[in-house]
Amino acid sequence: ADSSSSELAKVYPLPPSSSKKSVLKEDLKTPDSHVERDPRLIRLTGVHPFNVEPPLSDLYDQGFLTNEDLHYVRNHGPVPRCADEDMLDWEFTVEGMVDNPITMSVRDLLADHEQVTYPITLVCAGNRRKEQNMVRKSKGFSWGAAGLSTALWTGVPIGDLLARARPRRGARHVCFEGADKLPNGYYGTSLKLNWCMDPNKGVLVAHKMNGEKLHPDHGKPIRIVVPGQIGGRSVKWLKKIIVTAEPSDNWYHIYDNRVLPTMVTPEASANLPDVWKDEKYAIYDLNSNSAICYPAHGEKIPTTGENTSYNVRGYAYGGGGKRITRMEVTLDKGKSWRLANIYYPEDDYRAAPDGDTLYGGRVDMWWRETCFCWCFWSLDIPLDDLCSADDIMVRAMDEGMMVQPRDMYWSVLGMMNNPWFRVVIQKENHSLRFEHPTQPALMPGGWMERVKKNGGDLSNGFWGERMTGEDETVVVESEP
C-alpha cells in the first residue's frame, strides 16, 4: 500500500498538513534569514532569537497534533544551517564512558536501526511564565499558556544507540550537545542514563516530525526528543551524545531549566553558584498543569441567546509519563468543584495493531502505560452559574494523586508555573466577557495586569483582587 492509502486506514489522528511558508521580512536581517516561518507565531524575545508560541485558540483549534507552522519554538541563538543535500551526511557521536565509541551519520541512523513513531507533547519549562512575571519579575521571558505542542516524532530509541556503545560501570548520565553555538558555548544538557535505557520513557533520536524532515527551528536534521520532560532537555541539531558519571557541566544545563527555592531572589541568585549547581533544583519531568482555552481571552458570550450552557474546555498534561486522571472546575474559588470530562487522543495510538508502522517507524505504543501527550478536558456549565460566578478556575490531578496547587511557586527563573488556571468573568450588558490571567510576551491584557494596575497584591494567594482594609489579618475578596 502506498503511504496515503495506509494513512487513511489509521485508527489514530494524523497531523494537519503544514502550509507553504516563506522567509518573513523581520527575519531577513537576522542570522535566521534562511528559515521559513508562519507569521501567526507570537515572538516572545523581540525579533531574534526566535522564541514563539502560537495564539492559544489557534493551538487548541488545530487539535491533538500541531503542525510545524504553529509548533512553539525555543531557540537560544541562530538556527544552525543544514541543507537538504547535506542531511544524510550530518555526523554525530556516542562517546564518553563507553567501551565502543561511535561516530555515525544520519544515513547510518536510518539504515542500521529500527525506527519508531510516537506522538509526543513537548512543553517549555517556561509555559505560563508570564503569570510569574506579573507577580514578580523573573529572569525569563513571558510565555503565555501556549508554550507546548504535540507532534508525531519518528526516530531511534536512544537506548538502542547507547546499548551499542556499551556504557561502562559508573556511568550515570547522558549529555547531549547541539550545533547551536551560543555566548556560553554550544547548547548542552543531560539526562540520567537509566532513563535513556528505559523503553517506557521513550527517549528518541528523531529525524522526522509529522512525517516530514525536521524544520530548521525544530532541529534539522536530528534532535533528541524526551517525552514527559521539559523541552529544554530535547537538544536540537544534535552533534554529541556523551556518557558521563556526572550531570552535564554545560552552562545551559546549570544556569537554565531550574526551579531554585522560592526565597532566592534574582539579586541573591547572582552569587549562589553552589545553589545553581545543585542537581536537586534541575527540572527533568514536567509537573502537572492545565489551562482553559475556551472561553478565550476577550471572548464574549450573550446571556440572552438561545444557549443555556457553555462548554468550558482546555488542555492538561502530566509529567514523567504520568496520566492526568481528573480535571476539576470551581466557580467559587475552591469551595466546591465540578468534575470535567477528559479525552486522551493518545490512547488511539495504543489501539494500533501490532506491527503497524507510520512514516517508516513502528507505532510502538500498545504495551506502554506511560503517557507522552497532553489531553483535553471539557465541561458544560449552565450560563446561570457563570452569571453568578466571579471566575472559573481549573486544576488537574495526576495518577500519583498530586493536584495542581492553589498557590504559585514563584522562583527566580519563573519556570514550572502551575497554580490553578483562572479566567475572570466580567458582567456586561446581556453578555459575559472573559479575561485570562495574561497575554504572552509584552501583549497587554489579562486580569493580572488589571489587578496590578489597581494596586492589588498578586502575591497574596487570593488573586489580589480589590483588597479593602487589607492588613496582616484581614482579607476581603472582591464583590461580583
Place this chain on the structure above:
Amino acid sequence: ADSSSSELAKVYPLPPSSSKKSVLKEDLKTPDSHVERDPRLIRLTGVHPFNVEPPLSDLYDQGFLTNEDLHYVRNHGPVPRCADEDMLDWEFTVEGMVDNPITMSVRDLLADHEQVTYPITLVCAGNRRKEQNMVRKSKGFSWGAAGLSTALWTGVPIGDLLARARPRRGARHVCFEGADKLPNGYYGTSLKLNWCMDPNKGVLVAHKMNGEKLHPDHGKPIRIVVPGQIGGRSVKWLKKIIVTAEPSDNWYHIYDNRVLPTMVTPEASANLPDVWKDEKYAIYDLNSNSAICYPAHGEKIPTTGENTSYNVRGYAYGGGGKRITRMEVTLDKGKSWRLANIYYPEDDYRAAPDGDTLYGGRVDMWWRETCFCWCFWSLDIPLDDLCSADDIMVRAMDEGMMVQPRDMYWSVLGMMNNPWFRVVIQKENHSLRFEHPTQPALMPGGWMERVKKNGGDLSNGFWGERMTGEDETVVVESEP
C-alpha cells in the same frame, strides 16, 4: 566472615533489634491469639482486626529503620497461621495469562532465585486520615501521621518469577491474592505488569524483614512488597500471583484504596458502582507528603532557658520512586518560606560495594535512581521567631516539581491526605506549647478538634481558626 562481623562493616544503617514479645491480653479472645505484639502500638479499630500505628515520636526516635515492634500494621481480618516448621512448604502460584504456570514453595523461592535486600518504606494510603475525618467523616478509620515504616526487605524481584512464567501478549496486570479470608473473599489487588517487570520499581516477593522471618502481622511466610506505592498493594500471606488482561476484580481492589472525586459524598458513593470501578481513581503511587515530628504534640519548650533556637524536624516521602528535593517551612501561613535540610539515609545503601550482600540478598541499589524510602528534614528556628508565630507549617516538593498543596483534597475514603502539615504554637507563661492537627484513633487532642469544638469551619482552607464576621466574602484570621 560470619554475619555479625560483616554487618559491623556496613556503610549503611542496620535495623534496631526487635524485643522479645508475648501475646497481649487483649488479643487472647480474638482470632489473633497466636500473634505476639508490642503493647506500644496504638489500635485504630478497636481490639480486632489489628490496625495500628506507633506513637509518632517513638517512630521518629527509632530512626531510619523501624523494627517489627513498632512497624505499622494494616490487617483486614484475622492473621493467617503459618507455623515455623511449615514455612518452607507454603505454596504459591504464578498463573493466568502465562505460557508456563508455576506452583512453587517458599523452599523453591529460596533455592532457585537470586535474592536481594532493599530498604523500603511502606505507607498506608490512610496515613493522616484523621485530619480528613475531622473535616468530614470519611469511610475509614483514623490514622494519625505515623502510618508508615521502613524496613530492610529480602526476597526475589517479582520480574524474575514473571519472566519464568512467560506472560502472553495482551497481559497487562498482575493480581495478587493473600491467605486472609474476609467477608468479601480473600484479600486481593493488582499492579500493572509493566511495573512488575521494571527493575527500577523494585517489586519483591519478600520472606525476610530486617533479616528475620516475617512477623505474622507482616505476612509470614511471604508477601509482596511494592516500593513507592501504597501499602494496600503489598499483599501479605501471598498465595497467588495471577497475570491478567484487566485489573483485579477483587472486592478490596475496587472498594478500597481509591480517591474518588471530592464532590462524591459518602451517601452518594453507595450507588455509584461505575465510579468505584473506574481505574482512574485507584491509588498506586504514593503522593508526596511530610509531617513535623518535633516539636511533638503537647511538647513544651521554655522561652527563657539557655536555648535560643529549636530544631524543628520530621519526615517526608515521595511516591513512585520520586525523590523529595526540598522541604520548606513557613511561620506566616505561606507568605514566606524557609528552606530546611534534607537527609536521605537511603543513599548510604547506594554506596555499598558491588556484590555486597545482607541477609542473603544482594544490596542492589547503586545503579538505581529511584527512591524507595522516606527521608528526614530539619531546620533550626530562632525561638524569637517561634514566639511571634501562630503556627509552623511544612510542605515537600518532589523531583517532579510538584508541591504539597495548601488545600486538603477530601474524598470519601479519606486517603492520600497531604496538605501542608500544621503545628499550632500556644503561648503560655515563659513557654511554648505545641499542638499537632490530631491524635490517632479516638484519642482526643489537636488543634482541629479544638477549632471544631469552638465552631470553626475546618473546610474553609484557612485552618478554620476563629472566624469572625464570616460570610461569603470576608475572612478574618485569628490574632496571636
